[in-house]
Amino acid sequence: MKRLCLALILSLTAALPARAGVDIVEVTSPGGITAWLVEEPSIPFMALEIRFRGGASLDAPGKRGAINLMSGLLEEGAGDRDARAFAAEVESLAASYSFDVGVDNLSVSARFLTENRDAAVELLRTALIEPRFDQSAVDRVREQVLASLRSDSQDPDEIARNTFAAMAYGDHPYGSNYEGTLESVVGLTRDDIVDAHQAVLAKDRIYVGAVGDITAEELGPLLDTLLGGLPETGAPQPGPAEVNFSGGTTVIDFDTPQSVAVFGHSGIDQDDPDFFAARVLNQILGAGGFESRLMTEVREKRGLTYGVYSYLASRDHAAVLLGQVASSNDRVAEAISVIRNEWQRAATEGVTQEEVDAAKTYITGAYPLNFDGNGPIARIMVGMQMLGLPIDYIPTRNDKVTAVTLDDVNRMAVELLQPENLRFVVVGKPEGLDQGG
Amino acid sequence: MSFLRRIKASALVAALAASAAYAEEAVTTFTLDNGMDVVVVEDTRAPVVQHMVWYRAGSADEPAGASGVAHFLEHLMFKGTDTLADGEFSSVVSANGGRDNAFTSYDYTAYFQRVASDRLELMMQMEADRMRNIRLTEANISSERGVILEERKQRTDSNPRALLGEQMNAAQFLNRGYGIPIIGWRHEMETLDMDDLLAFYDRHYHPNNAILVVSGDVNADEVRELADKHYGAIPANPDLPERVRSVEPPQIAERRIVFRDPRVAQEFVSRSYLAQERDPGDQREAAALTLLAEVLGGGQTSYFTEKLQFETQTAVFSGAYYRGTSLDDATFDVVVVPAPGITLEDAEAAMDETMARFLIDGVDEDLLERIKYQLRASQIYARDDVDRIARRYGAALAAGLTVEDVQAWPDTLQSITSDEIMQAARTVFRRDASVTGYLAKPLEQTEVTQ
Numbered sequence: 053m054k055r056l057c058l059a060l061i062l063s064l065t066a067a068l069p070a071r072a073g074v075d076i077v078e079v080t081s082p083g084g085i086t087a088w089l090v091e092e093p094s095i096p097f098m099a100l101e102i103r104f105r106g107g108a109s110l111d112a113p114g115k116r117g118a119i120n121l122m123s124g125l126l127e128e129g130a131g132d133r134d135a136r137a138f139a140a141e142v143e144s145l146a147a148s149y150s151f152d153v154g155v156d157n158l159s160v161s162a163r164f165l166t167e168n169r170d171a172a173v174e175l176l177r178t179a180l181i182e183p184r185f186d187q188s189a190v191d192r193v194r195e196q197v198l199a200s201l202r203s204d205s206q207d208p209d210e211i212a213r214n215t216f217a218a219m220a221y222g223d224h225p226y227g228s229n230y231e232g233t234l235e236s237v238v239g240l241t242r243d244d245i246v247d248a249h250q251a252v253l254a255k256d257r258i259y260v261g262a263v264g265d266i267t268a269e270e271l272g273p274l275l276d277t278l279l280g281g282l283p284e285t286g287a288p289q290p291g292p293a294e295v296n297f298s299g300g301t302t303v304i305d306f307d308t309p310q311s312v313a314v315f316g317h318s319g320i321d322q323d324d325p326d327f328f329a330a331r332v333l334n335q336i337l338g339a340g341g342f343e344s345r346l347m348t349e350v351r352e353k354r355g356l357t358y359g360v361y362s363y364l365a366s367r368d369h370a371a372v373l374l375g376q377v378a379s380s381n382d383r384v385a386e387a388i389s390v391i392r393n394e395w396q397r398a399a400t401e402g403v404t405q406e407e408v409d410a411a412k413t414y415i416t417g418a419y420p421l422n423f424d425g426n427g428p429i430a431r432i433m434v435g436m437q438m439l440g441l442p443i444d445y446i447p448t449r450n451d452k453v454t455a456v457t458l459d460d461v462n463r464m465a466v467e468l469l470q471p472e473n474l475r476f477v478v479v480g481k482p483e484g485l486d487q488g489g
Numbered sequence: 490m491s492f493l494r495r496i497k498a499s500a501l502v503a504a505l506a507a508s509a510a511y512a513e514e515a516v517t518t519f520t521l522d523n524g525m526d527v528v529v530v531e532d533t534r535a536p537v538v539q540h541m542v543w544y545r546a547g548s549a550d551e552p553a554g555a556s557g558v559a560h561f562l563e564h565l566m567f568k569g570t571d572t573l574a575d576g577e578f579s580s581v582v583s584a585n586g587g588r589d590n591a592f593t594s595y596d597y598t599a600y601f602q603r604v605a606s607d608r609l610e611l612m613m614q615m616e617a618d619r620m621r622n623i624r625l626t627e628a629n630i631s632s633e634r635g636v637i638l639e640e641r642k643q644r645t646d647s648n649p650r651a652l653l654g655e656q657m658n659a660a661q662f663l664n665r666g667y668g669i670p671i672i673g674w675r676h677e678m679e680t681l682d683m684d685d686l687l688a689f690y691d692r693h694y695h696p697n698n699a700i701l702v703v704s705g706d707v708n709a710d711e712v713r714e715l716a717d718k719h720y721g722a723i724p725a726n727p728d729l730p731e732r733v734r735s736v737e738p739p740q741i742a743e744r745r746i747v748f749r750d751p752r753v754a755q756e757f758v759s760r761s762y763l764a765q766e767r768d769p770g771d772q773r774e775a776a777a778l779t780l781l782a783e784v785l786g787g788g789q790t791s792y793f794t795e796k797l798q799f800e801t802q803t804a805v806f807s808g809a810y811y812r813g814t815s816l817d818d819a820t821f822d823v824v825v826v827p828a829p830g831i832t833l834e835d836a837e838a839a840m841d842e843t844m845a846r847f848l849i850d851g852v853d854e855d856l857l858e859r860i861k862y863q864l865r866a867s868q869i870y871a872r873d874d875v876d877r878i879a880r881r882y883g884a885a886l887a888a889g890l891t892v893e894d895v896q897a898w899p900d901t902l903q904s905i906t907s908d909e910i911m912q913a914a915r916t917v918f919r920r921d922a923s924v925t926g927y928l929a930k931p932l933e934q935t936e937v938t939q
Contacts, residue, residue: 143862
């Protein structure tokens with residue numbers, strides 16, 4: 053029963069954080085695999101984060117959902133262990149491995165105790181390099197994916213997001229659900245899963261972060277043991293997505309008491325020199341928890357929603373500025389009208405020095421709060437590597453935020469915010485809402 | 490990696506986290522002169538602190554007819570006080586680079602901030618202020634009522650699974666507040682007013698009904714000094730009413746719920762049984778139930794998974810859940826999501842047969858040993874997340890347990906035998922004290938698809 057959950061998940065740019073005293077060293081294994089390491093010997097375990105760039109966007113034509121299904125099968129039998137034996141071994145080691153796939157990468161998050169590190173690494177090696185993809189496991193996990201897809205088909209949030217993505221990205225992999233469709237997933241064969249594995253898990257796209265009770269001398273050989281058996285190359289990355297936005301409102305009829313609206317238009321790349329100015333702007337507009345303009349106007353003043361937010365979704369192949377709100381069918385039209393007004397107001401009138409100062413204080417002050425555990429620090433370090441940031445970036449990051457001026461933010465407000473191109477996709481039975489565009 | 494499997498993983502994590510030990514945790518506890526309990530969990534690795542205040546007042550403490558008032562008040566606590574303007578609390582937290590929020594449950598309401606550790610005193614000053622000094626206005630109440638009604642729509646009314654859960658809880662508890670949803674029934678939420686809110690506030694928001702939990706880069710002496718200064722200055726309420734709740738009558742009849750909704754894409758059957766909770770100084774049965782949930786339907790090698798997902802493939806997902814940290818009765822829950830072509834009736838029959846066979850087969854000792862090893866390991870992993878340790882103390886103390894109970898819990902879990910687990914199973918699986926729920930598609934839709 054959190055008072056607000058949406059605003060709390062908006063730590064997207066937190067993919068590049070910092071804490072005082074994070075001492076990162078780069079380790080290159082004898083076999084040539086590079087990782088960033090923070091030694092933290094006070095607790096006898098380590099967290100390991102491995103990411104493969106490309107993720108589900110590397111699905112072969114006609115095989116949508118293959119990489120997602122493959123990811124779910126990595127822990128369903130490997131080497132000489134079938135699914136049950138593998139699960140029992142994970143439990144025996146009290147290790148945890150999670151395999152998550154998204155549009156830009158496949159990530160492996162592992163943690164294991166110092167007392168059985170070698171066995172835990174060996175077990176993870178088999179999952180990454182010798183997964184069995186037994187037909188019985190393929191069929192069983194496929195049913196779980198289908199169950200999830202069936203639920204999504206009746207979930208207004210999912211319907212809104214998928215519709216919006218299809219309109220924005222068209223045929224690019226970003227334009228379709230990476231879990232696939234009921235039809236495409238039913239059609240996947242074991243060969244497709246094997247192909248998906250070869251497409252994604254390769255050395256030419258790997259990023260590693262390690263934090264915990266391990267030294268640089270121990271980490272190098274561990275990396276070779278764990279990852280040395282991967283193929284050198286995988287499938288080519290997809291090209292940039294062409295983002296198509298035109299203003300207007302699309303309504304998807306769905307019988308539910310509360311409409312869900314997803315909205316947005318094109319955004320800004322994370323390596324753009326103006327990215328932090330855009331970050332400050334969005335903090336003021338819609339990312340600032342209870343303080344943002346959208347929350348103030350839509351929730352605090354008018355009580356039209358439990359939560360409304362916007363965020364800079366800057367992915368590898370496209371950058372967009374997105375937002376979401378849910379409001380009763382008889383009130384969502386007003387909520388949308390208020391959001392459009394706020395977009396227009398920020399674009400034409402800009403923001404104030406006070407707002408910029410408050411946003412900068414928040415963004416810089418919140419940065420060290422992200423470094424709260426071995427796993428989070430490992431994930432942050434992998435995010436930094438994938439963005440091409442230098443290893444000594446962390447202590448410099450807040451200076452880049454501090455350097456943003458009111459003029460920078462107001463220039464971004466003009467360049468970034470496009471009220472005329474702001475597209476809403478509404479799922480529900482909204483009343484009094486004009487469709488158009 | 491379907492959502493169902495993710496649910497299972499998070500349930501397991503929660504169960505493990507519930508047992509992290511105090512052994513190597515730097516935990517200090519004390520009580521201020523006005524009766525406010527304090528827990529400090531130290532971890533100096535990052536210059537961050539989490540500051541929480543838990544009130545021993547949740548939705549199950551609400552008066553009849555005012556369901557949702559505990560949660561509604563939680564929202565309004567972010568409005569003004571004598572010295573803070575509307576919304577200024579969160580603005581100040583934010584302007585200091587911090588994040589703040591709050592949550593309401595059946596047995597407690599809690600408020601928290603995460604900030605740089607040198608801002609702790611400011612957080613205490615503001616939190617102590619709103620413990621006694623909120624100033625509500627009719628305008629605030631009116632607009633925030635809109636927010637909680639939207640919240641109910643978002644969390645419950647738009648989600649058939651949540652609606653079934655609400656109906657099952659209402660059927661499970663004949664006379665307890667646990668049968669009423671935390672967020673409230675809509676028709677009562679619509680009528681909650683200033684009087685309801687202030688009555689709840691004045692009854693429950695006092696230092697001798699609160700627990701301060703501070704975790705992170707602090708030391709206990711410093712926290713004691715600051716807490717004395719800011720919270721210690723608030724007088725105890727000598728008339729704080731005893732926390733007396735209505736008691737369940739004997740449950741003598743099985744209940745069955747069928748909820749049909751066109752938005753249901755994936756049907757399932759679920760059953761809840763009334764179960765013993767953790768009690769002060771008496772946690773063995775709750776510990777046995779905690780392990781029972783793991784053995785029966787916890788991980789990938791549990792009895793349910795083995796029988797229902799691997800051997801017969803009756804289910805795409807199955808699980809068992811128990812959360813014993815509760816002031817009054819808890820529930821033990823089982824769920825089966827049938828594979829395509831399996832009806833809910835067949836799924837329920839398979840679930841019953843599997844539970845009956847489990848009572849004959851007993852506990853797989855290898856599995857129990859793996860579970861206990863994971864629980865021991867979780868004590869190591871927990872030290873990497875002191876905020877979670879802090880939440881564990883807050884929830885337990887607010888639900889009537891003591892610091893000693895929290896610290897004894899890991900060893901209690903380790904000491905439970907398979908005989909005790911089976912005894913707990915025979916006690917808890919009593920159909921007369923159960924609710925069986927079907928989440929189903931509308932009849933006509935079922936006929937078309939099957």
